[in-house]
Amino acid sequence: xxxxxxxxxxxxxxxxxxxxxxxxxxxxxxxxxxxxxxxxxxxxxxxxxxxxxxxxxxxxxxxxxxxxxxxxxxxxxxxxxxxxxxxxxxxxxxxxxxxxxxxxxxxxxxxxxxxxxxxxxxxxxxxxxxxxxxxxxxxxxxxxxxxxxxxxxxxxxxxxxxxxxxxxxxxxxxxxxxxxxxxxxxxxxxxxxxxxxxxxxxxxxxxxxxxxxxxxxxxxxxxxxxxxxxxxxxxxxx
Ligand SMILES: N[C@@H](CCC(=O)N[C@@H](CS)C(=O)NCC(=O)O)C(=O)O
Numbered sequence: 001x002x003x004x005x006x007x008x009x010x011x012x013x014x015x016x017x018x019x020x021x022x023x024x025x026x027x028x029x030x031x032x033x034x035x036x037x038x039x040x041x042x043x044x045x046x047x048x049x050x051x052x053x054x055x056x057x058x059x060x061x062x063x064x065x066x067x068x069x070x071x072x073x074x075x076x077x078x079x080x081x082x083x084x085x086x087x088x089x090x091x092x093x094x095x096x097x098x099x100x101x102x103x104x105x106x107x108x109x110x111x112x113x114x115x116x117x118x119x120x121x122x123x124x125x126x127x128x129x130x131x132x133x134x135x136x137x138x139x140x141x142x143x144x145x146x147x148x149x150x151x152x153x154x155x156x157x158x159x160x161x162x163x164x165x166x167x168x169x170x171x172x173x174x175x176x177x178x179x180x181x182x183x184x185x186x187x188x189x190x191x192x193x194x195x196x197x198x199x200x201x202x203x204x205x206x207x208x209x210x211x212x213x214x215x216x217x218x219x220x221x222x223x224x225x226x227x228x229x230x231x232x233x234x235x236x237x238x
Contacts, residue, residue, distance in 0.1 A: 037061040040081060040089040042068060046100040047088035049200045052228045053104050056196070057111045101135050101197065108193045116193045126187045127194050134197040138176070141168040142204050169205055173214050176202070180216040184223075191227065199224035 039054065039061050041047020054061050066072045066087050073085045081089045082098040089096065090103045092110075097103050108116035118124050145165035148157045176198065179186065186194045202221035205211045211218055 035060060035062045036093050038064055038091040040064045040066055040078070040091075041087045042066050045087055046200075049100055049196060050088045050090060050103050050107075052196055052200070053107050053116070053193070055228050056116060056191075057107060057114050059107070059111075101131055104193050104197065105131070115190060116196075118188050118192060120188075123188050127192060130186055130194040131197055133172075133175075134194070134201050137172045138169065138198070139201045139204070141165040141172070142201070142208065142210075145208075166210055169210050170213070173202075173205065173211065173217055177214045177216050180220050191224070195220075195224045 089098045148161050199221040202217050
């Protein structure tokens with residue numbers, strides 16, 4: 001695992017799981033010691049949404065890419081961080097956190113001045129609704145299809161589920177399409193974590209060709225995504 005530091009001063013550092021690299025002298029090591037936040041992730045994975053969050057918050061962090069091909073997510077070191085063997089994992093001081101939405105919520109709550117979670121209780125309720133909707137209703141069918149396409153071992157893949165997954169996703173997108181009428185942001189009057197998560201999941205849907213009948217969703221996720229150009233650091237380091 002190699003790691004890179006993002007934020008105001010991106011900098012390449014080296015493997016946390018290869019102690020020989022840690023002994024490299026000079027600036028790289030010095031900066032590693034100053035960074036409190038580490039993000040374990042992979043290119044084109046749910047760690048993208050955490051990178052976006054950190055970007056919105058202006059938090060400097062170290063990115064530790066997990067190489068699935070090398071099975072680094074199943075290494076004993078990584079399983080100590082997340083026993084499920086999945087990214088993203090955020091380490092912030094003593095706190096080790098997995099589950100992307102939990103990480104996003106934690107970060108939004110840690111930096112309330114950035115306004116990524118509403119403060120008014122009713123608007124917060126609305127935000128909770130859309131966060132859970134994004135993950136359990138909208139993302140779930142995409143994830144089920146992905147699992148049966150390339151995640152599960154071949155003997156466990158059931159291509160017959162594709163059609164129902166696509167149907168389910170399109171049904172749920174209709175809800176988002178209607179809710180977005182006349183709105184720039186999904187809750188309140190400014191960008192929040194809700195927009196970030198919805199945009200991430202809608203972009204995934206668009207990527208697999210399932211957003212063709214949803215013009216508002218299309219415009220919405222593209223507009224939200226313009227706030228952040230992914231650093232692709234994870235990708236570069238693979
Ligand atoms: N519910 C988890 C899902 C995490 C997840 O499935 N991550 C994928 C990458 S996007 C992963 O690490 N997969 C590796 C595997 O399933 O073996 C979250 O939102 O963080």
